[in-house]
Amino acid sequence: MSEAATPTFDFDPHIYKDADVVKGLQEKLATLADEIGRPVKLMHICGTHEHEMGRFALRDLIPESVEVLAGPGCPVCVCDNEYINMAIQLSLLDDVIVTSFGDMLAVPGSIPLEGERRGDVRMSLLDARAQGGDVRAVYSAFDAAQIARDNPDKEVVFFSVGFETTVVAVAAMLKRGAPDNLSIIEANYYTPPATHLLPELDGFDIEGFILPGHAVTITGLRVYEHLAEQGIACASGGFEPVDVLASIASLLEQLRDDKAIIDNPYSRLVKYDGNEKARSELHEVFELGPIRWRGIAEIPESGYKLRPEYQKYSAARKFAGRLDQRALAGAEHPKGCRCAEVTLGQIRPDECGVFGKLCTPDAPYGPCMVSHEGTCRAWYLYGMHKEKLNVEVA
Amino acid sequence: MSKSPEGDTPVAESTSTRSSAVSRYASVRLAHGSGGKLSLELIQDLFVSTFGGNELAELTDAAVVANPGGRVAFCTDSHTVTPTFFPGGDIGRLAVAGTVNDLAVMGAKPTYLTAAFLIEEGYDMDELERVVRSMKATADEAGVAIVAGDTKVLERGKGDGLFINTAGVGFIPDGVDLGPSRIEAGDKILVNGTLGDHGIAVMSRREGLAMGASLESDVAPLNGLIEQVMAVAPNVRFMRDVTRGGLAAVGNEVVLNQAWGLRIFDVAVPIHDIVEEYSEMLGIDPLLAANEGKVLMVVPDDESEAALGAMKAHPLGREAAIIGDIVKKPEGVALVETAYGSRRVLEMPIEEQLPRIC
Numbered sequence A: 001m002s003e004a005a006t007p008t009f010d011f012d013p014h015i016y017k018d019a020d021v022v023k024g025l026q027e028k029l030a031t032l033a034d035e036i037g038r039p040v041k042l043m044h045i046c047g048t049h050e051h052e053m054g055r056f057a058l059r060d061l062i063p064e065s066v067e068v069l070a071g072p073g074c075p076v077c078v079c080d081n082e083y084i085n086m087a088i089q090l091s092l093l094d095d096v097i098v099t100s101f102g103d104m105l106a107v108p109g110s111i112p113l114e115g116e117r118r119g120d121v122r123m124s125l126l127d128a129r130a131q132g133g134d135v136r137a138v139y140s141a142f143d144a145a146q147i148a149r150d151n152p153d154k155e156v157v158f159f160s161v162g163f164e165t166t167v168v169a170v171a172a173m174l175k176r177g178a179p180d181n182l183s184i185i186e187a188n189y190y191t192p193p194a195t196h197l198l199p200e201l202d203g204f205d206i207e208g209f210i211l212p213g214h215a216v217t218i219t220g221l222r223v224y225e226h227l228a229e230q231g232i233a234c235a236s237g238g239f240e241p242v243d244v245l246a247s248i249a250s251l252l253e254q255l256r257d258d259k260a261i262i263d264n265p266y267s268r269l270v271k272y273d274g275n276e277k278a279r280s281e282l283h284e285v286f287e288l289g290p291i292r293w294r295g296i297a298e299i300p301e302s303g304y305k306l307r308p309e310y311q312k313y314s315a316a317r318k319f320a321g322r323l324d325q326r327a328l329a330g331a332e333h334p335k336g337c338r339c340a341e342v343t344l345g346q347i348r349p350d351e352c353g354v355f356g357k358l359c360t361p362d363a364p365y366g367p368c369m370v371s372h373e374g375t376c377r378a379w380y381l382y383g384m385h386k387e388k389l390n391v392e393v394a
Numbered sequence B: 001m002s003k004s005p006e007g008d009t010p011v012a013e014s015t016s017t018r019s020s021a022v023s024r025y026a027s028v029r030l031a032h033g034s035g036g037k038l039s040l041e042l043i044q045d046l047f048v049s050t051f052g053g054n055e056l057a058e059l060t061d062a063a064v065v066a067n068p069g070g071r072v073a074f075c076t077d078s079h080t081v082t083p084t085f086f087p088g089g090d091i092g093r094l095a096v097a098g099t100v101n102d103l104a105v106m107g108a109k110p111t112y113l114t115a116a117f118l119i120e121e122g123y124d125m126d127e128l129e130r131v132v133r134s135m136k137a138t139a140d141e142a143g144v145a146i147v148a149g150d151t152k153v154l155e156r157g158k159g160d161g162l163f164i165n166t167a168g169v170g171f172i173p174d175g176v177d178l179g180p181s182r183i184e185a186g187d188k189i190l191v192n193g194t195l196g197d198h199g200i201a202v203m204s205r206r207e208g209l210a211m212g213a214s215l216e217s218d219v220a221p222l223n224g225l226i227e228q229v230m231a232v233a234p235n236v237r238f239m240r241d242v243t244r245g246g247l248a249a250v251g252n253e254v255v256l257n258q259a260w261g262l263r264i265f266d267v268a269v270p271i272h273d274i275v276e277e278y279s280e281m282l283g284i285d286p287l288l289a290a291n292e293g294k295v296l297m298v299v300p301d302d303e304s305e306a307a308l309g310a311m312k313a314h315p316l317g318r319e320a321a322i323i324g325d326i327v328k329k330p331e332g333v334a335l336v337e338t339a340y341g342s343r344r345v346l347e348m349p350i351e352e353q354l355p356r357i358c
């Protein structure tokens, strides 16, 4: 484990926000960047990381020669049209209640919104609700199960979107016995196979990955060994300012020393092997299969699908006869939306022509502007597209 | 007990579990808003008897009130909240305090209020009575009189429980002139206490979340506190009550198209421990959460310590703080400076705060 990555922590959580510790790390990063002596690109693959980078303006604290890009870390942004369209169609059925995390409600799918004046705008679950659909925001899969119990004469559909951290909760809920009138839309994504894809992209020049602190508590770090084997530095990353900077320090140290390992500076929560128990419960209910990442590609073994014995909870199966199958798939992103490139870290959000114009958080055009995990939204809200905010006092 | 034809049950005095039966009916019915006998009963027995005062008791078409002089500040606001009763307050207190605060932040002395009720048929009469009493108590606390009112009853299903509109009149003393145009670089920004309490308290009750220690809404009339501050800081430039959208909404509104910028130091912003914990858990930013008893003041540098002292001396300002300043550049931007000296834009509130996935 690297020395920079482990300032002596006690268990006071405020230490991870501590200004002196941050200052120490900031200096460490500056020294490392000097020692490396060339521009370096790093990537994180978690929406919460981008959010925290914005909230604490962490890019201000990182040396200019080090660029930290946002990669595919927003489950809402990569959720394929098919599932959004399915949720919308189901919500408009009289006997169906669609439950979803709040983040998903405003994401447009590909069904055109009639009578919309802004242009090529597609329907979201909020639009479906405005048209009379029964759409409810929930905090967890367990809330959805409760709604199903409270409404025995209705079908309740849970829009299950997210990475490991959310899918384990869904597995736990189904394993404990869910009501028969509950089903789920299977839109849960598994990130490691997507990171296999990244190095194959044209012009790929990322030298280090900050691994997503939430998801790796479950998957463990082993699943990213392929990156280290390809010479890409890796370090687990927590979410407090100290955590983020410590993982960047670890990556820079690896680059300075010309090595690529999987470091674990977030070891207070992450174990190299992850959480075996949670994984086995997860794999009792779900198995990995191919899934489409919106606007990117269908990636094998990257989607959690219900195992045969749990398929009675599959909304796609349960409602197969009542869904307009042809209307499910559609154009991947609205015309002009460059979310796929943003998600892959190929362009910055403000390089998209409609960023901040047609597409703003109050009237999102593409999915990356909707979710709190979305890169475009974080950039817009926290002003990351603006020039450095230099202050002049009176 | 006899049943009325519509099936609404008049409650016999002896069987009523209500604190004091202002009406023979356990719940509000359409006739209570019809202008007939039941309307009059409700107005006399509930509104007039609770709110008191000569103007209201006259039951004329308009209240005729004395004019103490000065420019008139005049405002209106409609209120709805789920749940109606929440930790630290209720819709009645909210409706009175909200309008009083709108007047007070203009530098006016709030004096007269009107109250209009839109009530859904079937609304519990006891609850209505509690709301009305709470309005009276809050009006007394603020030193304002409720001088006119109106009641409409909406058919069941056509309204969500209870809506209250309050309009208010206040008088601005000569020499008081507040507005964003008076703000200058170098001014200090003050708030009178912890931010986000109301939003988080209401949300916790609505979602049935256990909060460990108790957190209460800050809903309160602020005219007393404001008067106290203006006595020692006569050159206060600008005030705004911090309500929905929180500090972030006010900050972004004030700075729009101005030739100066607004800087908040995030470590200086008072946040209740529970609010911080809860916000972190749900990914909600306390700077965007609602308040109902907080005022943001922009005060010249040389009066800022006096203003802070006066705030802290008032029961509603014990945790007051100077949270930022007005800067020359960047112009027209509200920004947050972190403990590390890094800066971000103070994010604009977009929609109702919803918990995030991760």
Ligand code: SF4
Pocket (backbone or CB within 6 Å): A336, A337, A338, A339, A340, A342, A349, A352, A353, A354, A355, A356, A359, A365, A366, A367, A368, A369, A370, A376
């Ligand atoms: S700015 Fe909007 S349209 Fe452009 S990539 Fe981002 S989300 Fe898509």
